[in-house]
Amino acid sequence: MAELCRSLNMVTIAVVTMPFTFEGKERMQIAQGAWNALVTHVDALITVHNDRVFSIIEANTSLKKAFWHVDEILREGIQAVSDLIIKPGLINVDFSDLKAIVQRAGPALLGIATAQGKDRAERAAEHAITNPLVESSIDNARRVLLNITACGDLSMIEVQRVAQVITERVHPDAKIIFGANFDSTLGKGTMKVTVVACDFEGSMQTSLIENDNDALFQRKQNTETSRTQYQNVQENSPLLKDMLGEKIKPFENLEDQPAFLRKKKRE
Known part of the structure; x- marks a missing residue:
């Protein structure tokens, strides 16, 4: 389906999950093979590692509650991107901006965070670029979409502080698209920062590729399966x-x- 969308010149963003470690090596290799097949057929690929759920839950958190946390974090991120396109802003971000960032970008980071009180700008920005579930880091990203939302009390210095947190981490020549809007539903004193980062330097494209022959065979097998299903x-x-x-x-x-x-x- 991803290959079909790309063939029709549709912007395609995939969000995938990687198995828990306790599910075994075989299942992980299958997932890695599928990942490597999929990344060539989508514009942007956001990868969620199930193991990272342990970093956001307590020891007594139920299984159902743990999965709810994961779903909620992903829902908020995807909803935030949708809102960027649909809702008008003071400094507007539209579909063409999103397309410029994610088109043929490969592995991607999607982060969203809110903060209140003193130093809310720095805290919201830092939390947005350190999504606990997503395997990507914003370091050396060459394409970034940054949006700031507040309840009418956003100051110019706060915009500068958020931007500084982001620009210090991304590639020096990164393309950055900035947006800002007001949302009364956030509540007074609350700031929300949304970040979409793509086009990373280094080993991001191959971070899930294993070197052993079994993994190489699995990737080939999954690629052929993908083609068959498309046909x-x-x-x-x-x-x-x-x-x-x-x-x-x-x-x-x-x-x-x-x-x-x-x-x-x-x-």
Whole structure:
């Protein structure tokens, strides 16, 4: 599906999770192979490591509550990006700005944080670029979208302080798109900082690649599987047929179908 979106010139951002360590080496290798296949077919790839949930929960946190924390952090981040595009701002950020940052960017960082009181600007910025669940670091990012939201009490010096925290960490020649807006629902004294960072220097592109032969084989196998599933997209959308200009073949094998489709059919 990611490959299909890219073929239609759609901006594609994927958010994926990596297994817990206790799920075993085999499952991790499969996930790594899928990651390496997927990163070539999306514009930006945000990677969440399940193991990092332990850094945001207490010892007595229930399993259900732990997964809720993970979902909530991801929801807030994705919602923040959506709001950037939809809601007008004092310094507006639109879809073309987001596209300029994430298009063909590879691994990405998505961070959002709020802070109140003294030094809220510095604290919100620091927390936004250190998302506890995302494996990326903002260090040496070459493309950054930065947005600041407050309840009408945002000062110019606070904008400068947030920007300073970000610029000290990213690449010296980084492309930075800045936005600012007011939101009365935040509450007086609250500041929110949203950061999308991409196009990293160094080993970010290959940070999940293992050197052993099993991992190399798994990556090749997952790439071939991805191509097969793309060729067998289910014939359920006349719009896709018109855009592609050819007949789309249905899934030939039940196992080729995504899990949510198989579940829907059983119901």
